[in-house]
Amino acid sequence: MKVGIVGAGMVGSSAGYALAVMGLASSVVLVDQNHDLAVAQAEDIAHAVPFLSSTIVEAADYVGLAGASVIILAAGVSQKPGESRLALLERNAAVFKDVVGNVLAVAPDAILLIASNPVDIMTQITQRISGLPANRVIGSGTILDTARFRSLLGRHLGISPQSVHSYVLGEHGDSEVLAWSNAKVGSLSLADIAAQVGSPITEHVRATIDDGVRNAAYKIIKGKGATYYGIGAGLARIIKAIARDQHDVLTVSCVTPEIVGVKDVALSIPRVVGAQGIETDLMPDLVSAERDGLEKSARLLKNSVESIRL
Numbered sequence: 063m064k065v066g067i068v069g070a071g072m073v074g075s076s077a078g079y080a081l082a083v084m085g086l087a088s089s090v091v092l093v094d095q096n097h098d099l100a101v102a103q104a105e106d107i108a109h110a111v112p113f114l115s116s117t118i119v120e121a122a123d124y125v126g127l128a129g130a131s132v133i134i135l136a137a138g139v140s141q142k143p144g145e146s147r148l149a150l151l152e153r154n155a156a157v158f159k160d161v162v163g164n165v166l167a168v169a170p171d172a173i174l175l176i177a178s179n180p181v182d183i184m185t186q187i188t189q190r191i192s193g194l195p196a197n198r199v200i201g202s203g204t205i206l207d208t209a210r211f212r213s214l215l216g217r218h219l220g221i222s223p224q225s226v227h228s229y230v231l232g233e234h235g236d237s238e239v240l241a242w243s244n245a246k247v248g249s250l251s252l253a254d255i256a257a258q259v260g261s262p263i264t265e266h267v268r269a270t271i272d273d274g275v276r277n278a279a280y281k282i283i284k285g286k287g288a289t290y291y292g293i294g295a296g297l298a299r300i301i302k303a304i305a306r307d308q309h310d311v312l313t314v315s316c317v318t319p320e321i322v323g324v325k326d327v328a329l330s331i332p333r334v335v336g337a338q339g340i341e342t343d344l345m346p347d348l349v350s351a352e353r354d355g356l357e358k359s360a361r362l363l364k365n366s367v368e369s370i371r372l
C-alpha cells in the first residue's frame with residue numbers, strides 16, 4: 063500500500079518513520095511546500111529502512127501522491143505572537159483548502175487522515191472542502207489520549223495497557239472526556255479489578271490519571287517544544303487498521319450526524335476502522351456527568367467550526 067504524507071514537519075516525518083518501522087506500507091511519499099525539508103526527511107528515514115523493513119520512502123510533488131490509498135494531512139502553520147486562536151484557525155483552513163484541492167486532483171479515491179491541530183475542526187473543514195463521504199475523512203482525534211489513559215490505568219493496576227479497555231471521548235483538547243464509568247480490564251469493571259489487585263482507584267488516583275492524560279501534551283511541549291513521536295505512532299496505528307482491514311475499534315474523529323443531541327460535528331468516540339475507513343460508530347453508554355461533558359465538548363467544537371469563514 064502507498065501512503066502519502068503532506069507536511070513533512072515533526073508530526074508528518076514521525077508518522078513516516080513509524081510507518082517504516084512497522085513495515086506497513088510498500089511506499090511512503092512525503093510532500094511539503096518546503097521541498098528541501100521533504101527531501102531531507104525522506105532521506106533520513108530511508109537510511110533507517112535497511113535496519114527495519116523494505117518500505118520505499120521518498121519525497122515528491124503532489125503528482126507523486128497518485129495511487130496512494132491513504133494520505134496523512136500534517137501540514138500547517140504555527141501561531142504568530144499575538145494571533146488569536148480563530149485567526150490561526152482561518153489561516154490553517156486556507157492551507158487546507160490549497161492542500162486538499164491538490165491532493166484530490168491526483169488521488170481522488172484516497173482516505174484522508176488528518177493530523178493537523180485543532181484536529182477535530184480541521185477534520186470537519188477537510189470533509190466540507192473535499193465533499194468526500196465522512197467515513198473517508200478521519201481525524202487522529204483522541205487516539206493518543208486513549209493510549210495515555212490505558213497506559214496510566216494499566217501502570218496503576220499492574221496490567222498491560224493492551225488489556226485495558228477505556229476510552230477518551232470528544233475533543234482532542236481541553237474539553238475531552240475520560241469515560242471512567244465503562245472502563246474494563248479483561249472482563250472486569252475497574253472497581254472489581256482494583257479490589258482484586260489491591261490498588262484502589264481513589265479520588266486522588268483518578269485526578270492524577272485525569273491530569274496525566276489531559277495535560278500530557280502541555281508537559282511535553284514545555285520540555286521539548288512539540289509532541290510528535292506519540293502521534294506519529296498513533297497515525298501509523300490507524301493506517302494499520304486500514305491497510306490490513308482489521309476492523310479495529312479506535313477513538314478517531316469524524317463528522318458525525320448526531321452526538322448527544324449535537325448535529326453534524328467532528329469528534330472522537332470509539333469507531334470501527336477497516337479498509338474502507340470508518341465502518342461503524344460504537345457510542346458507549348455513559349453516566350450523566352460524562353454525557354454532559356461530551357455534550358459540552360461537542361457544542362464547543364460545533365461553535366468553533368461555525369465561526370470559521372472558509
Ligand code: ADP
Binds near residue numbers: 070073099140
Ligand atoms: P508539526 O509539529 O505539527 O509537524 P511543523 O511546523 O513541524 O508542525 O510542520 C508543518 C509542516 O507543514 C511544515 O514543514 C510546513 O512547511 C508544512 N506546510 C505548511 N503549509 C503548507 C502547504 N500549504 N503545503 C504543504 N506543506 C505545508
